[in-house]
Amino acid sequence: MPANVLVTGGAGYIGSHAVLALRDAGQVVTVIDDLSTGFRWAVPEDVAFYQGNVSDGVLIDSIVAARGIDAVMHFAGSIIVPESVTDPLKYYRNNTAATRDLLESVVRNGIRHFIFSSTAAVYGSPERVPVDESTPRLPINPYGTSKLMTELMLADVAAAHPLNYAALRYFNVAGADPQGRAGQSTAGATHLIKIAVEAALGKRASVAVYGTDYATPDGTGVRDYIHVSDLAAAHVAALDRLMADPDTSLTLNCGYGRGFSVLEVLDAVDRVAGVKLDRVVSPRRGGDSDALVATGELILQQLDWVPRYADLDTIVGHALAWERGLAQRSNV
Known part of the structure; x- marks a missing residue:
């Protein structure tokens, strides 16, 4: 039997890919998003959509009653490290306090499964x-701390x-x-690959390189890049595992x-775009670490x-x- 899954932040970048992955897997999907950074058009027309905040317990109660929610995938929140x-x-309001309110609604309504969008910034x-x-877990910025606080809350609630x-x-x-159904669309995004492909298409004159004195081979920050569709598939697999084994909780890189x-x-x-990006060396940003790379083993197990x-x-x-397709959209 398919699960009825409430996806918070389902009109955003990662959440919209999770919606597609859940639909492709035959699950029933409902989305709540306040559209502060997401886009209504990112949610397929056949997916139930509610505009609102996850802190609104009355709204969550009504969604659960109307849709028979079995599980929550929680993507809603703020994600920009320097801004944090x-x-x-x-x-602490959008990530920690809002999730606390959402968890209260989850417990009140007897929802059994919760998948949380955490971060390597912890x-x-x-x-x-x-x-x-x-x-x-020793976060060096409020973004990472706000997510770690939520992990601690989840363990206590469970x-x-x-x-x-x-x-x-x-x-x-x-x-x-890969099918072109969703992608990163937020204006002013801070993700490196998003910025770089914008520059490759002439939307930006250059790309800032924030710091060249990190303790890495070439002096610039090193990160482990995961494809958003693989990440969305991991959420579906995590839901399957939680439903199959109700006594198990997981924390996975x-x-x-x-x-x-x-x-x-x-x-x-x-290489991919056939261009030469203009790189502009700039000072380090607050809260950035030298290198963050996963072992990647436990999730496979x-x-x-x-x-x-x-x-x-x-x-x-x-x-x-x-990005090429996004340039042709008139409603972004």
Whole structure:
């Protein structure tokens, strides 16, 4: 029997890909999004959509009653690391406090399964790379701290109530749906590959390289880039696991176990797009770590999941194709 899944933030970048993956897997999907950064057009017409905030318990209660929700995939929140440094209260409100309110609604309505959009930022600047799930959680910015606080809440709530959860710690998410159904559309996005493909298409004059003095081979920050469609598939696999084993909760890194520096990523965009991006060296941003790369082993052991797009040029190619299409949209 298909599950009835409420996807929060389902009109956003990762959430919209999860909606597609759930539909493709035969699940019944409902979306709630306040459209502060998402787009109504990103949600397929045949998916039930509610505009609102996850903190609105009355609205959540009405959605559960109308749709018979079995599980929640929680993507709604704020995600820009430098902004979290300058406006921490926004992140503790949108990420931590809002999730606390949502969890209260989940418990009140007897929902049994919860999948949380966490982040590798909970590790901060780890002493050793790659990192596994037992690496000390020492976030160095409010974004990472806000997500870690939610992980702690989830563990406490699951211990006290009939709820199991998966906390999926994303590394750097990039790319777009290979079929062109969804992609990263937010104006002013801060993700490197998004910025680089915008520059490749002439939407930006240059790409800023924030810091060249990191403790990495070429001096620029190193990250593990995971294709957004592989990440969405991991969420579906996590839901399957939670439903099959109600006594199990999971905390898993979502990455490929291979890091690329900022300069290596820009070289890949040059290669795929057939251009030469103008790189402008700029000062470091607050809250950025030297390198974050996953071991990538536990998720393969715990979930029925095999990455399909674990190749940097493929990720860049899908992002570039989406960006070309996005340039033709009049309603973005």
